[in-house]
Amino acid sequence: MKTQKTILLVINPIAGGTDKKPIIEAFKKHVSQNNDESIIYETTGKNDKKAIQDLITEKQPDRILISGGDGTIREVADAIKGESLKIGLLPSGSANGLATNFDIPDSLEKQLKIALGEHFIAMDLLEIDGFTCLHIADLGVNAQLIENYEKSEIRGKLGYLIQAFPTLINNDFPFEVKIECDDETCIEEGVLVAIANANKFGTGAKINPTGKMDDGIFEVLVFKNFSIKGILETFYDDVQLDPDFVKVIKCKEVSIHSKKPIAFQIDGEFMGEKQLIKAKMTDSKLTIAIPKSFNP
Numbered sequence: 001m002k003t004q005k006t007i008l009l010v011i012n013p014i015a016g017g018t019d020k021k022p023i024i025e026a027f028k029k030h031v032s033q034n035n036d037e038s039i040i041y042e043t044t045g046k047n048d049k050k051a052i053q054d055l056i057t058e059k060q061p062d063r064i065l066i067s068g069g070d071g072t073i074r075e076v077a078d079a080i081k082g083e084s085l086k087i088g089l090l091p092s093g094s095a096n097g098l099a100t101n102f103d104i105p106d107s108l109e110k111q112l113k114i115a116l117g118e119h120f121i122a123m124d125l126l127e128i129d130g131f132t133c134l135h136i137a138d139l140g141v142n143a144q145l146i147e148n149y150e151k152s153e154i155r156g157k158l159g160y161l162i163q164a165f166p167t168l169i170n171n172d173f174p175f176e177v178k179i180e181c182d183d184e185t186c187i188e189e190g191v192l193v194a195i196a197n198a199n200k201f202g203t204g205a206k207i208n209p210t211g212k213m214d215d216g217i218f219e220v221l222v223f224k225n226f227s228i229k230g231i232l233e234t235f236y237d238d239v240q241l242d243p244d245f246v247k248v249i250k251c252k253e254v255s256i257h258s259k260k261p262i263a264f265q266i267d268g269e270f271m272g273e274k275q276l277i278k279a280k281m282t283d284s285k286l287t288i289a290i291p292k293s294f295n296p
């Protein structure tokens with residue numbers, strides 16, 4: 001009988017622009033302390049999904065730890081779709097929206113204990129226009145902000161704030177959308193339409209306080225007001241879900257139509273300008289090791 005476990009680390013060497021040696025060393029130490037076997041796969045940015053799938057077939061790992069940003073987690077989620085493999089998170093990207101949602105701590109030692117621990121969530125996975133979405137996608141002001149931020153030189157929250165003002169003065173906002181959900185169709189005007197499985201943006205702002213990540217349902221949120229103060233509070237603080245400010249629709253499938261092309265993003269990645277977006281809840285779940293204190 002196989003008693004020794006095999007733990008695969010998928011690590012993105014360029015994520016967050018940081019040196020990954022300390023992560024690799026700490027990973028090896030923790031795995032060997034448990035008398036388990038460690039395997040390391042460094043992503044290349046080309047054909048990683050296939051390489052990860054081949055490694056899984058060959059080595060049959062018991063768990064996959066992921067060190068990178070949301071892009072690397074999405075790559076692994078796509079590679080293991082339909083399999084019941086457990087994953088753990090060692091966030092090291094410039095954007096770690098999913099880890100922020102699970103309150104994963106900053107300390108690498110604590111991250112490793114959680115990632116190799118026995119407390120899990122079976123997280124819902126959304127499919128939006130053929131792409132996997134882990135936590136939040138949106139149309140409008142936030143996606144525009146991400147595009148402007150990607151083009152700018154200033155990083156971190158300050159970079160977002162500096163970009164916020166020209167973004168908000170953009171003539172495209174507010175915009176009108178037709179939303180066709182499970183059994184509801186409505187026309188709304190807003191500055192941001194979010195499709196949310198999670199509660200928080202990568203900035204930590206709790207935009208969807210009633211959302212649960214394992215309930216088989218997602219929320220469509222329409223932020224209606226064109227108020228700079230309201231929008232900034234939405235990004236950086238917890239929002240009050242005042243129905244005058246935000247409409248919330250719970251559903252399993254949605255089509256969102258806009259008369260004009262509007263900036264769109266999935267999990268912090270700018271996807272271009274879109275007029276039609278189709279999102280649905282999938283049957284796949286992602287089993288993720290999370291802190292014991294996390295209450296989904």
Ligand SMILES: Nc1ncnc2c1ncn2[C@@H]1O[C@H](COP(=O)(O)OP(=O)(O)OP(=O)(O)O)[C@@H](O)[C@H]1O
Nearest residue numbers: 012015016043044045068069070071072093094095
């Ligand atoms: N060795 C590599 N060289 C160049 N790009 C890579 C490499 N490995 C992965 N990538 C790319 O890294 C991206 C994923 O990065 P991820 O989101 O995990 O980290 P990040 O630091 O948050 O990235 P970003 O700065 O784009 O937000 C993917 O586009 C992937 O193709």
